[in-house]
Amino acid sequence: MISVRGLSRTFSTKTGPVDAVKGVSFEVRDGEIVGLLGPNGAGKTTTLRMISTLISPTAGDATVSGADLRSDQRGVRSRVGYVAQGGSTADEELVIDELVLQARLFGLSKAEAVSNAEELMSTLDLEGLGGRKCKQLSGGQRRRVDIALGLIHKPKLIYLDEPTTGLDPQSRANLWDHIRSLRSRGTTIVLTTHYLDEADALCDRILVMDHGDIVAEGTPDELKRRISGDVISLEIDSGRVEEAVAVAESVVDVRSKLTERNRVHLTVEHGDMAVVPLLRALDAHNITAGSLTVKRPSLDDVFLIVTGRSLREGTHS
Numbered sequence: 001m002i003s004v005r006g007l008s009r010t011f012s013t014k015t016g017p018v019d020a021v022k023g024v025s026f027e028v029r030d031g032e033i034v035g036l037l038g039p040n041g042a043g044k045t046t047t048l049r050m051i052s053t054l055i056s057p058t059a060g061d062a063t064v065s066g067a068d069l070r071s072d073q074r075g076v077r078s079r080v081g082y083v084a085q086g087g088s089t090a091d092e093e094l095v096i097d098e099l100v101l102q103a104r105l106f107g108l109s110k111a112e113a114v115s116n117a118e119e120l121m122s123t124l125d126l127e128g129l130g131g132r133k134c135k136q137l138s139g140g141q142r143r144r145v146d147i148a149l150g151l152i153h154k155p156k157l158i159y160l161d162e163p164t165t166g167l168d169p170q171s172r173a174n175l176w177d178h179i180r181s182l183r184s185r186g187t188t189i190v191l192t193t194h195y196l197d198e199a200d201a202l203c204d205r206i207l208v209m210d211h212g213d214i215v216a217e218g219t220p221d222e223l224k225r226r227i228s229g230d231v232i233s234l235e236i237d238s239g240r241v242e243e244a245v246a247v248a249e250s251v252v253d254v255r256s257k258l259t260e261r262n263r264v265h266l267t268v269e270h271g272d273m274a275v276v277p278l279l280r281a282l283d284a285h286n287i288t289a290g291s292l293t294v295k296r297p298s299l300d301d302v303f304l305i306v307t308g309r310s311l312r313e314g315t316h317s
């Protein structure tokens, strides 16, 4: 469905060039939900905007639904639905008018536009809301109207940029169900997210992005399996983090380690057996562990290990 080879984008800014995306290559197969997962500024939106022709790449090429990104931009646009981060509905417009207008912009007849709009309102649980102004919808309803706008010309492929940002947990879960049902109707979906739980729950495959690169790729399970063993996380006084790691390494076989300002994450073979000697050794050095958890690796840990940074801030995970 999508084949991307060495796609890059450098922006010129007053303070110099910004390499937003640095030569990424990936494939998306028919019927998959693929997630671009990464923190702010990782290059996710820039990647989506390139493969939807909204901005041109500095280097690289791609084919999208059989259309060449560089030589057949019209072809790409007609085959893709793009749902932007901020949404695209106007406050004062009626839902039905927004949908019909969008369909007309894609060249559909009035009758086709109305028929597609009604079908989508039914699919996306928006029945009876056509006569409402967009500003009179809940956050979840309005996001579903955004998705309907992206699907109005019946593309087989849709890009969702941060589909659930700003939604309450119930609306998020509801939107996840809708996204899954789109896939079960044969739509291929590429989405971006900051949320590890979202990537885990929705995606068949995840591309982990950081600083413009894809730093890891796989199914949620494959990514989790890359970290075998258990992860012990300890809260330590910020001035003594490095010392705590040295003490841990002297008593436990530490496979990998990661430190934050006042936290230490250690990957070990058997977390439960390591805890007692670890705490004894820290105590002997007068280092207090404020809290301690032992758990199987999550996608969060995968992100920590592959990027050296936590995605936890600003996520629901």
Ligand SMILES: Nc1ncnc2c1ncn2[C@@H]1O[C@H](COP(=O)(O)OP(=O)(O)OP(=O)(O)O)[C@@H](O)[C@H]1O
Pocket (backbone or CB within 6 Å): 011, 012, 013, 018, 019, 020, 021, 038, 039, 040, 041, 042, 043, 044, 045, 046, 047, 194
């Ligand atoms: N038009 C632009 N001009 C200059 N720099 C830009 C422009 N658009 C994006 N960037 C920069 O490119 C980098 C990648 O941005 P991008 O929006 O793709 O990241 P992202 O992963 O989608 O982040 P977020 O999760 O915050 O949306 C950032 O450093 C950003 O500041």
